[in-house]
Amino acid sequence: MKILTVNAGSSSLKFNMIELPEEKELISGYFEKIGLSGGIYSIKINGSKIKKEADMRDHKDAIELLIRELLDNKIIKSLDEIDGIGHRLVHGGDKYASSVVITDDVINTVKELSSLAPLHNPANILGVEAFREALPNTPMVGVFDTAFHQTMGEEQYLYSVPLDWYKEYQIRKYGFHGTSHKYITKVMREKLGRDDINLISCHIGSGASICAIKNGKSFDTTMGFTPNAGLIMGTRSGDIDYSVIPYYINKTGATLSEVDNILNKKSGLLGISGKYSDHRDIESAMAEGEHDAILANNMYINRVVEYIAKYYVELDGKVDAIVFTAGLGENAREFREAILNKLGSLGICVDHDKNSKIASYLDKHEGVISSDESSVEVYVVPTNEELMIALDTYELIR
Numbered sequence: 001m002k003i004l005t006v007n008a009g010s011s012s013l014k015f016n017m018i019e020l021p022e023e024k025e026l027i028s029g030y031f032e033k034i035g036l037s038g039g040i041y042s043i044k045i046n047g048s049k050i051k052k053e054a055d056m057r058d059h060k061d062a063i064e065l066l067i068r069e070l071l072d073n074k075i076i077k078s079l080d081e082i083d084g085i086g087h088r089l090v091h092g093g094d095k096y097a098s099s100v101v102i103t104d105d106v107i108n109t110v111k112e113l114s115s116l117a118p119l120h121n122p123a124n125i126l127g128v129e130a131f132r133e134a135l136p137n138t139p140m141v142g143v144f145d146t147a148f149h150q151t152m153g154e155e156q157y158l159y160s161v162p163l164d165w166y167k168e169y170q171i172r173k174y175g176f177h178g179t180s181h182k183y184i185t186k187v188m189r190e191k192l193g194r195d196d197i198n199l200i201s202c203h204i205g206s207g208a209s210i211c212a213i214k215n216g217k218s219f220d221t222t223m224g225f226t227p228n229a230g231l232i233m234g235t236r237s238g239d240i241d242y243s244v245i246p247y248y249i250n251k252t253g254a255t256l257s258e259v260d261n262i263l264n265k266k267s268g269l270l271g272i273s274g275k276y277s278d279h280r281d282i283e284s285a286m287a288e289g290e291h292d293a294i295l296a297n298n299m300y301i302n303r304v305v306e307y308i309a310k311y312y313v314e315l316d317g318k319v320d321a322i323v324f325t326a327g328l329g330e331n332a333r334e335f336r337e338a339i340l341n342k343l344g345s346l347g348i349c350v351d352h353d354k355n356s357k358i359a360s361y362l363d364k365h366e367g368v369i370s371s372d373e374s375s376v377e378v379y380v381v382p383t384n385e386e387l388m389i390a391l392d393t394y395e396l397i398r
Contacts, residue, residue, distance in 0.1 A: 001083040001397075002026070002076065003390040008087070008127025010119070011035055013062045017075055017082075018390040026075050028386075031062040043069055059130035067134065085131055085140045086393030088179070088385070089124045091117035092144035093170060099147065099392040102128060102140040110142070116170065116225075141393040148178030151217040159225075173229075175221035177203045181211040183388040184323050187381050189216065197320045200311045202304065203383065204335075205326035206234035206277065210304070212311035220314055222307055228264055231307065232300045234277040237267035239303075272296035279328050279335065301335065305342045312346055312376075319376045322348070324369075325383040331359040336369065340378060347375030 001021075007014040013031040018024065031041040039056040042049055056062045070076050087102065093113045100106055107125060114121040131140065149157075157173040158166060165171040184201045199213040208231040212220040222230025222238075232238045245259055254262075262271075270277040273296040276285060285293035312319055324336055333356050340350035348370065355369040358380045370378035 001394055002081055003393050004082055004085045005386045005389040005393070006085060006087050006127050006131065008059060008124055008130075010123040010126070013059060013066070013127060015066060016386040016390070017070065018387060020390060020394045023387060023391075025386075027070065027073060029066065029069065031056065031065070034059055034062050041065065043073075045073055045075075059126050060133065063130050063134045079135060079138075082135060082138055084393045084397040085135065085138055086389040087124065087128050087131075087140060087142050088145070088389060089128075089142045090120035090145045090176070091174070092142075092146050093174070094150060094172070096142075096144050096147050097150035099141055099143045099389075099396060101396055102142045106142055116174070139397045141389075141396050143179055143389045143392050145176045145178050146174045148182040149173075149175030149211075149218045149221050152220060156220045171225060173221070173224040175209070175211070175218065176223045176227045177207070177209045177211070177221075178218070179385045179388045180325065180383045181209075181213065181218065181221070183384055184325055184381055185213055185216055186388070186391075188321055188323060188379070191379075192320055198315050198318050200308055200315070200319055200322045202308070202322065202324050202329050203326045204231075204304070204324065204329035204332075206328075207236070208233045208304075208326070208328070210307045210311065212314050214315055220311060230303075232272075232296075232303050233268045234279075235265045235268050235270045237263045237271065269296045269300065272299060279332055283332070283334070297335070301338050301342065304339050308339070308343060309346065317346075322370075322376055322378045324378070324380050330365065330380055330382050331361065333359055336380070340370070348378065349374040350378065 003018050003020055005016045005018065011034045013034060016028040017026045019026055027043065027045045029041060029043040033039045034056045035058055039054050040051065041054060042051045054065055076082060089110055091113050093116055095109055107128060110121055110125055128140065159172065180203045181201045185199065188197055188199055189195055196215045201211045201213055203209050207227060209221055209223045211218055228236045230238050248254060248259060269279065269282055273282060273292045276282050276293060282293045282297050286297060308322065324330065328335060337350050337352065337355050340348055350369055351371040354367065358364050358367050358369060365382050366380050368377055368379055
């Protein structure tokens, strides 16, 4: 089967086509500035990347270009060869604990949940509706970022605020990056040869979250009501004392909306370093001895260590593996080593030589980086959210 995976933003559309069950990526691409001037898209096929300019009034125009590229590059001979489409949907609230075939009811429910993800759900639905119009006979599946975390218990997902806040307004921890953590769980089940595994999955990129996985299911995670909770990230603050917000507003006269923007887009590594949201730039500045870059890096490391230690205890010390994934987790060797060196009291030990050899630009993408003496094995495993979306779609439409 040929499965198309789609991640639609308000002015963007990312896609992959994957052949299953072979798990072979046939083509991928990214459309930018949809509905804006200067539209552009890139296509990656057979290791080559092609960029093209194109005016796109809306997502429908982008989809027409996408279909043309599939046909011109002989990925498909006709639209009938697209067996299914898997859509990334950010927020399913507590309504969806798994991926679902998209129906009118699903679309309406996701629209109703837009207040929980106002920047994402409406954009995701734009993509769904545009594809439904272009390919009305092709089955479609919704894969939710929040679904994997719906196995958390009340003690983990409730906040210590009046319970009516949850009952009346759905205020609770939802967690995100669920598709990535689900994929890592799938891979580690295969590596360890059983289903009831306990993991600490560290998805560390420009956005970052850690998930405690107990018996193969999400037990707890760092992101909360929004993706701004938990770890320090590229531009997100992560956990802070909420009293900072009214204090800052009273001192500066800033609006709540302005503060929210600062905490989401001007904090994290960018806020601390004053310059850099990308950890690669942080590393370069650290080499030059920039104090604020060193500070940002060390604070980030400490926050990751805090949550790994917390989840180690939550899992009663019965951890089969710690896994680093996503851009930073897969490539930042010194960053990984610094984290693991702070976990020595738990018996976790890194092997410097093994760790130093794993990064995508070194053409070694995965492997064990812990020493033989380590109490817990530590892995680097590349995530593949697109493949996870395709696999869920494949299973549901069969």
